[in-house]
Structures are given as structure tokens and as C-alpha cells.
Amino acid sequence: MSVARQLLIVQTVALAVVVLVAGGLFAVEERRDADAATRLAVTDVAATTAQIPAVAADIVGPDPVGALQPVASAIRAATGVDFVVVMGLDEIRLTHPRPDRIGLPYTGHTEPARQGRTFTETYTGSLGPSIRAVAPVYEDTGALVGFVSVGVTRQKSWEQFRDSLPGLLGIVAIGLAVSTAGAVLVSRRLRTQTLGLSPDQLRRLYEQHDAVLRAIGDGLLVFGTSGGDGPRVDVINDEARRLLGLPADGPVSMGSLPETVRALAEDGDDARDEVHLTADRVLVVGRDAVRWEGRRIGTVVTLRDHTELRSVLGELDSVRGLAESLQAQAHESANRLHTIITMVELGRPDEAVAFATEELRLSQQLVDRVTATVADPALAALLIGKVDAAAERGVELTVTDDTALAAVPLRSRDLVTVVGNLVDNAIDAVSGTEDAWVEVTVRQERSTVVIEVADSGPGMDPDTLARSMTRGYSTKSDHHGLGLALVAQTITRRGGTLRTEPSLGSLVVAEIPFGGAP
Known part of the structure; x- marks a missing residue:
């Protein structure tokens, strides 16, 4: 029963x-x-x-x-x-x-x-x-x-006394009827809440539920509703606690969840593979509404950790950019070589030598200046590579003369993530416009690395920058729109700041202290 x-x-x-x-x-x-x-x-x-x-x-x-x-x-x-x-x-x-x-x-x-x-x-x-x-x-x-x-x-x-018994028995009957009716109502209420299951079924369901929660590889949260008090966390498994940095045991309040995850508990459409950022992770999120008898009673949210994957993809993008830059340079070098050979064949060797020397001088000056002033080889390679990548898209990228960064206790991955994404966003913003340009400055001020990326685009106001630093916001249609959010995540993890400043175009300034968390 x-x-x-x-x-x-x-x-x-x-x-x-x-x-x-x-x-x-x-x-x-x-x-x-x-x-x-x-x-x-x-x-x-x-x-x-x-x-x-x-x-x-x-x-x-x-x-x-x-x-x-x-x-x-x-x-x-x-x-x-x-x-x-x-x-x-x-x-x-x-x-x-x-x-x-x-x-x-x-x-x-x-x-x-x-x-x-x-x-x-x-x-x-x-x-x-x-x-x-x-x-x-x-x-x-x-x-x-x-x-x-x-x-x-x-x-x-x-x-x-016998003559008074009918009245007494009537009172007893009324009491019994009222109590029975109350028991029936309570039974119906309980039947609705337990879905008509028996104790053994409920016990097995709980055991299976607990086993599934512990065995599932993704993070899982179930948000319920509690009337005017708003949503609440009804279920959270161990993986979700790990991904969100929550205690291993005990109840979880809505206030302890990251803001981007709390927003998932609100009523909204079902979603698949949304990218959300917490303080130190990139999460791919799915959301489904839970309905019973035609009404919404909660929300199920799944979490998958893509932090390392996004980091690898970022590095892959950088490598791909360098490869494309090298390919463009090889193509351009072939064109220049054909030009020099033709000039020699035409009997103009002096002009051929001057043409080749000038091209090598300009390229070598940039390489020498960047490698001499930027101690991190990955960052130096990134800056040099982005110059050619920008040129391929019709954008003049300049690494300013005051760029200088000695060896600092920051991971190359973090520097590449911040500088690469800021430069990519700037190039994307001005690509296809007339007289497009981007300027990059990386310098050290006391115990802080200051990164400034300016471009000829319209720029972002503080509200737009704030939205771009949240999950999945993008002014672009492809996956690179996560760039500023990843930048913000890296800077926030190290206790830095990201802001915009008024200039002739757009200027984004990132400051990363040396003493931030790794």
C-alpha cells in the first residue's frame, strides 16, 4: 500500500x-x-x-x-x-x-x-x-x-441516562466523521506529495536518486520554488559542489551560488550548451524546466567544466594565428623574392638590394625591439605574430615604443590570455573600417603589469564592458565572443582590474598585480 x-x-x-x-x-x-x-x-x-x-x-x-x-x-x-x-x-x-x-x-x-x-x-x-x-x-x-x-x-x-445516549452517540458520530474526513484530506495531500508511492518504493527511489547523483559526471542542481520567497536549492550533487567551490556537505543557500548560476533559477526558456563563467571556471550549462500537472515546479541545471578546454582552445587559437601569420609571411616572402629576382634579371641589382634590405630592416627592428624589451618569450611571440595577423585583415597594429616588461611572477598563459583576447577583440572591432589601427602597450608599474589596447573603433561604455565580462556576452557571432569574459576571469582571479578610458578611439586598460592568486 x-x-x-x-x-x-x-x-x-x-x-x-x-x-x-x-x-x-x-x-x-x-x-x-x-x-x-x-x-x-x-x-x-x-x-x-x-x-x-x-x-x-x-x-x-x-x-x-x-x-x-x-x-x-x-x-x-x-x-x-x-x-x-x-x-x-x-x-x-x-x-x-x-x-x-x-x-x-x-x-x-x-x-x-x-x-x-x-x-x-x-x-x-x-x-x-x-x-x-x-x-x-x-x-x-x-x-x-x-x-x-x-x-x-x-x-x-x-x-x-439511556434517554440521553442518542445525543451522546450523535456527538461521538460527528466527531468520528469529522476526524475521518480530516484523515482523508491529509491522505490525499500526502498522496499528491508522495506520488502515491509506498514506503519501500520511496526508499528505493531515494537510494537510486543518491546513487545517480554521486555517479553522474556532470554537476547537477535542482532549483525548487517556495512561493514568495523565490527559488531555492533542492538538490545539488558532489560534482556541482566542486565546480562551484561549495562545501562538501550541508545545505546550500541561493546566496552562496555565483551570480551567473543564481540567474539560471529564474523562469526562462530551456537552454543547451550556454557558456557561463564563475570566478575561476568556464562552465557549459544546460537548463530544463520541471513541470508537474501543467505547472512549473522547478528547474534542472547541468554543469560541465570546460575551463581547461577553453584554455587549450585559447592557446590553439594563438598557435593558429601564428601559423596563419607565418603562412602569410611565407606567401609575402615568396612575392618579395620573385620581385627581387625579376629586378636582378632586368639588370637592376642595386634597386633589388635596396628593396630587400629595407624589408628586412623594418621586420627585424620590430623583432629586435620586442624581444629586447619583453622578457616573456610567449608574450613577445604573440605581439610579433599579431602584427602580421592584423595586417592580413587590413588593420595596422602597432606595439608602442614604451612597451617593456621584465621577468615577472606571472604565468605566460595568463599574459597570453589577457593580451591575446584584448588584441583580437580590438582587431575584430575595427576590421573592415577605413584607416583601421590598433595600438598595444604592455608595461610594468611598480608591482603591477599594465596592458593598454587602443583602437580606432567606437569603443565600449562601462555598462557594455560590464556585460561583456559576464557569461557568454558577445558583440560577435562566433565563439571568440567569450574573450573579454575570459580576460575578466583571469584578472579577477589575480585581484586586478579591467576598465575603459576615454581617448580618440577605444581604450581598454587591464592591471594585474604580481601578488594576485595564481
Whole structure:
């Protein structure tokens, strides 16, 4: 049986027992209250009868039976009691509901009444078990002349209690019906929440769920909804904790997640292979809405780590750029060689030597200047290669004369990532425009590396730069649009800054301190 059905049965049985026990206790209490009311009633009738002056006079009168029997019958009829027995000090009945019992000894106790006290007792007399009260009767002179016993049989008390049982049973039935209805509603609610599964099914489902979460290679987060409080993290596996730098155990709050991941919990379209950046990782993200009975109840997010892959792709792009530059240089060198050979064949060797010398001088000057002032060979090669790559796209790339960088404790990969992406973005921004140019400066100021990339394009305002530093933002259509986000990630990891400054064109300035995190 499902959890809901089991709970319904247990609740129904428990509530039935509780209601029936409560009803039984109420019945016992009702019977006790009825007996107490009967004792009070017979005491009042006995005491009132004993205080009637005629009763005391008739007890010692010439015809006590003839005088008192009508009075006792009238009192019994008026009050609803079962018997009113008047007796003398000898305890011989002078009145009785059954005339044949008159003149016989009274069956019961009178000792407390002889001492002047009205009392009650439960006693089995001539009419059966009864609740009775006995009161002393005094003359005007204060002399004790007899007793009055007034009682109600237990049979009549039971009949009165029995007459009240339908109401009591009705209350019990109503209570049982209300409690059963409540149990049914709770059962339906639980059935909805547990999808009608049994405890064994729920246990197996949890075990399988936990095993899958631990075995899955991708990071997994499940965001649920909690009304006006916004989304919450319902499920997160170990891989997601590792990728997001979260504690290995314990609950995870929305505030502890990176902003780019928190945004995934908001309502939105399903997504595949979105690139998101955290402080130190590049994540490929998928998002799917979870729906139940036509309404959205949460969001499932998968995370794959592409940090190393993106780094390798960046390096591959740099190598590809250098290879394309070398290919262009080889093509250009072939053209120049053919030109020189032709000039020699035409009998103009002096002009051929001058042409070759000038080309070599300009190229060698750039190589010599960059390699002499930039200690990092990878960065120097990147700057030299980007000059030819820019030229192939009709862009004049200049490495400024104040470019100088001694050996600093920064990884070549980080320098190449920052400089290469900034230069690529600048070339892309001005490529195809008239008089396109890009200027690059890399220098050292105290314990900080300053990288400045200017171009002839319109530039970016601070808001555009801020958006470009977030996940996947790009003004371009290809995957290189991740460049500024990767730059921002590298600079942020090392505690640096990235900003734009006003100039004749566009100017982006990156500052990386030596003491930043590796």
C-alpha cells in the first residue's frame, strides 16, 4: 500500500479509538454527574419535606398513615422521585409507594440522621438499588420525632441516562466523521506529495536518486520554488559542489551560488550548451524546466567544466594565428623574392638590394625591439605574430615604443590570455573600417603589469564592458565572443582590474598585480 493509504488507515483507527474512548469517558462522567444531580435533588426534597410542620405533627398524631400517605404521594408526584418514606423513631414505615409495605421496618441506615445530619447513600431496598437521602424530622420543641427518606431507583436513573445516549452517540458520530474526513484530506495531500508511492518504493527511489547523483559526471542542481520567497536549492550533487567551490556537505543557500548560476533559477526558456563563467571556471550549462500537472515546479541545471578546454582552445587559437601569420609571411616572402629576382634579371641589382634590405630592416627592428624589451618569450611571440595577423585583415597594429616588461611572477598563459583576447577583440572591432589601427602597450608599474589596447573603433561604455565580462556576452557571432569574459576571469582571479578610458578611439586598460592568486 502507498504511504498515503497506510497513513489513512492508521489515522482512521487511531482517531476511532480516541473518539470511542473519549465517548466512553464522557458517558462515565455523564453518569457520575447524573448520580450527583440525583443526590442533590433527593437531599433537597428530603430536607424540605422534613421541615414541613404538619409532617412532624402527623408522625406523633393519632392517624399518621392516613395523614402522611397523601402528602408523600403528592410530593413524589410533584418532584418525580420514586419514593418518599416517612417513619418514626422506631423506623416503621408510615408512607410508601406500595401500600402493602406500610407498617414494615425501613431498610436502610438512619444513624447519621439520629445525630441531626441529612445524608445520602446508595442502598438496595424494597424497590431495588436506589440513591436516597435521609433527613431528621423535629417538632417545634426541637425534639426528634422521626425521619424522611426520599430516593430515586437506579433503574430510573439508568433510564434517564439511556434517554440521553442518542445525543451522546450523535456527538461521538460527528466527531468520528469529522476526524475521518480530516484523515482523508491529509491522505490525499500526502498522496499528491508522495506520488502515491509506498514506503519501500520511496526508499528505493531515494537510494537510486543518491546513487545517480554521486555517479553522474556532470554537476547537477535542482532549483525548487517556495512561493514568495523565490527559488531555492533542492538538490545539488558532489560534482556541482566542486565546480562551484561549495562545501562538501550541508545545505546550500541561493546566496552562496555565483551570480551567473543564481540567474539560471529564474523562469526562462530551456537552454543547451550556454557558456557561463564563475570566478575561476568556464562552465557549459544546460537548463530544463520541471513541470508537474501543467505547472512549473522547478528547474534542472547541468554543469560541465570546460575551463581547461577553453584554455587549450585559447592557446590553439594563438598557435593558429601564428601559423596563419607565418603562412602569410611565407606567401609575402615568396612575392618579395620573385620581385627581387625579376629586378636582378632586368639588370637592376642595386634597386633589388635596396628593396630587400629595407624589408628586412623594418621586420627585424620590430623583432629586435620586442624581444629586447619583453622578457616573456610567449608574450613577445604573440605581439610579433599579431602584427602580421592584423595586417592580413587590413588593420595596422602597432606595439608602442614604451612597451617593456621584465621577468615577472606571472604565468605566460595568463599574459597570453589577457593580451591575446584584448588584441583580437580590438582587431575584430575595427576590421573592415577605413584607416583601421590598433595600438598595444604592455608595461610594468611598480608591482603591477599594465596592458593598454587602443583602437580606432567606437569603443565600449562601462555598462557594455560590464556585460561583456559576464557569461557568454558577445558583440560577435562566433565563439571568440567569450574573450573579454575570459580576460575578466583571469584578472579577477589575480585581484586586478579591467576598465575603459576615454581617448580618440577605444581604450581598454587591464592591471594585474604580481601578488594576485595564481
